[in-house]
Amino acid sequence: MATHMDRLSSVDASFLAQEREGSHMHIGGLLIFEGPAPSREDFVAHLEARLHLVPRYRQKVSFPRLEMGRPLWVDDPTFNMGYHVRHTALPAPGSVEQLRLLASRIFSQRLDRSKPLWELWLVEGYERDKFVIINKTHHSLVDGVSGSDLTTVLFDLQREGTEVPAPEHAWSPSPEPSDAGVVVKGMGDLATTPFGLARSALGAAASPGRTLERAREVASGLGEVAWGRISPAPQTPLNGPIGPHRRMTWARVPVADLRGIKKELGGTVNDVFLAVIAGALHHWLRSRGVRTEGLEIRSAVPVSVRARGDEASLGNQIAIMIGRLPTFADDPLERLRLVRESMKDLKASKQALGAEVIASLEDFAPPTIFAQASRLHFSTRMYNLLTTNVPGPQFPLYLLGREMLELVPIAFLAPEQRLAVASMSYNGSVTISLIGDYDGMADLEAFADLVIDEVAALRGAAGLDRMAATK
Numbered sequence: 441m442a443t444h445m446d447r448l449s450s451v452d453a454s455f456l457a458q459e460r461e462g463s464h465m466h467i468g469g470l471l472i473f474e475g476p477a478p479s480r481e482d483f484v485a486h487l488e489a490r491l492h493l494v495p496r497y498r499q500k501v502s503f504p505r506l507e508m509g510r511p512l513w514v515d516d517p518t519f520n521m522g523y524h525v526r527h528t529a530l531p532a533p534g535s536v537e538q539l540r541l542l543a544s545r546i547f548s549q550r551l552d553r554s555k556p557l558w559e560l561w562l563v564e565g566y567e568r569d570k571f572v573i574i575n576k577t578h579h580s581l582v583d584g585v586s587g588s589d590l591t592t593v594l595f596d597l598q599r600e601g602t603e604v605p606a607p608e609h610a611w612s613p614s615p616e617p618s619d620a621g622v623v624v625k626g627m628g629d630l631a632t633t634p635f636g637l638a639r640s641a642l643g644a645a646a647s648p649g650r651t652l653e654r655a656r657e658v659a660s661g662l663g664e665v666a667w668g669r670i671s672p673a674p675q676t677p678l679n680g681p682i683g684p685h686r687r688m689t690w691a692r693v694p695v696a697d698l699r700g701i702k703k704e705l706g707g708t709v710n711d712v713f714l715a716v717i718a719g720a721l722h723h724w725l726r727s728r729g730v731r732t733e734g735l736e737i738r739s740a741v742p743v744s745v746r747a748r749g750d751e752a753s754l755g756n757q758i759a760i761m762i763g764r765l766p767t768f769a770d771d772p773l774e775r776l777r778l779v780r781e782s783m784k785d786l787k788a789s790k791q792a793l794g795a796e797v798i799a800s801l802e803d804f805a806p807p808t809i810f811a812q813a814s815r816l817h818f819s820t821r822m823y824n825l826l827t828t829n830v831p832g833p834q835f836p837l838y839l840l841g842r843e844m845l846e847l848v849p850i851a852f853l854a855p856e857q858r859l860a861v862a863s864m865s866y867n868g869s870v871t872i873s874l875i876g877d878y879d880g881m882a883d884l885e886a887f888a889d890l891v892i893d894e895v896a897a898l899r900g901a902a903g904l905d906r907m908a909a910t911k
Contacts, residue, residue, distance in 0.1 A: 498613070
């Protein structure tokens with residue numbers, strides 16, 4: 441439950457600490473619906489009736505002066521739905537290219553930190569008879585792995601809609617705290633840290649065997665994380681200075697293709713996804729004149745560390761694992777085999793546990809030290825790009841009686857990262873989206889074509905084309 445004056449977790453605060461002019465730490469998606477679009481008034485009314493289900497969206501971030509404690513979530517006394525819900529339309533003919541340009545411009549603009557960190561854009565005129573919702577939310581506000589955000593409460597499972605229970609009480613914001621109050625609260629939270637450590641120590645004393653095994657796992661995980669940070673990622677065109685402007689595109693493939701490849705060639709759907717990206721990178725790097733012999737691209741793979749039974753809690757509970765993409769391999773079957781082995785080793789490792797422990801230790805760091813430590817999460821020494829693959833619902837969702845036809849996830853670019861890849865499945869299709877630095881990734885469309893080519897190559901290797909021809 442979101443309460444006034446909650447302190448941000450170390451992970452949430454790190455997304456704010458590392459945001460700078462060229463790197464915006466917001467994520468979101470394009471949600472494409474059958475038309476016609478609802479009126480802005482009907483859309484806002486629908487949203488207002490459900491906003492109490494995500495109370496954090498009426499709160500903003502308050503930063504203690506002189507970095508005296510980590511930021512706090514506080515109620516926004518001037519909250520205005522009209523500011524957060526934007527309304528626009530594409531000019532005729534409303535092409536996919538026009539939609540990509542609009543989304544790129546929207547995601548090139550940093551969210552105003554003096555207000556709750558989200559926007560929804562209602563976009564009319566897409567392909568004449570469709571409309572789009574563009575969701576833009578700061579990563580500190582939403583867990584990108586669990587997907588708990590405003591859009592999850594907008595949808596219905598039936599076209600007729602679902603009645604949502606009214607809130608028990610009308611929302612009334614708490615008074616905005618003074619600078620002194622924010623400092624006192626921040627320092628007070630830090631002062632309770634030793635008691636939390638003491639409770640952990642008592643728990644450990646009650647079960648020494650389990651604690652010893654946990655300590656061994658943590659030590660192993662910390663060693664793996666430390667090695668990943670000492671051994672730098674290779675120098676490639678994927679990394680370098682970035683500006684605030686973005687390019688965006690996406691490729692859509694059937695879920696059945698990825699599942700069929702997995703069934704015939706082994707591994708998981710995520711292995712197939714990573715092999716596709718490895719293949720696209722292999723050909724893209726060569727098109728840039730980069731030799732790929734012996735070259736492994738390092739990919740940041742976010743994983744959820746949310747404990748079972750803790751699904752309703754707020755805030756990011758993720759850790760970053762570093763996967764290796766075999767861009768040196770020339771053959772798509774060999775790339776899939778190597779990805780499968782690499783991911784198997786990664787899952788058996790304690791990387792995620794080590795990263796989780798480091799993040800939890802940052803809870804206890806003085807703010808200025810924390811700001812420096814949080815840079816480790818986004819260091820280009822560790823990895824070359826972000827890849828994330830999230831399974832979505834395989835059934836239709838509805839908004840005010842309109843069916844959602846397509847869901848395009850949008851990731852973020854960390855400092856010095858020129859490309860990020862996000863994949864999400866929905867109702868029989870997988871959309872693989874690419875967001876790139878405007879200047880550093882002028883050939884983003886060519887990369888998207890390579891993604892489609894790699895899926896086709898693996899389909900052929902798996903014999904799916906032959907099977908389809910005999911049916």
